[in-house]
Amino acid sequence: MSFNLSQxxxxxxxxxxxxxxxxxxxxxxxxKLGLIPYAYQ
Known part of the structure; x- marks a missing residue:
């Protein structure tokens, strides 16, 4: 999951x-869905 940001x-x-x-x-x-987001470790 990536966020595109302007400067x-x-x-x-x-x-x-x-x-x-x-x-x-x-x-x-x-x-809540029982998943662990990859970046959240």
């Missing part, structure tokens, strides 16, 4: 926080 987004702290929150939400979703 502007990558430099914006608020965008990074949103991306982290999105990743966390996806990780929690996968955990």
């Amino acid at each position: 502007q987004e990558a430099q914006s702290t608020s965008s990074l926080q949103e991306i982290r929150a999105t990743r966390l939400a996806k990780v929690e979703e996968l955990k």
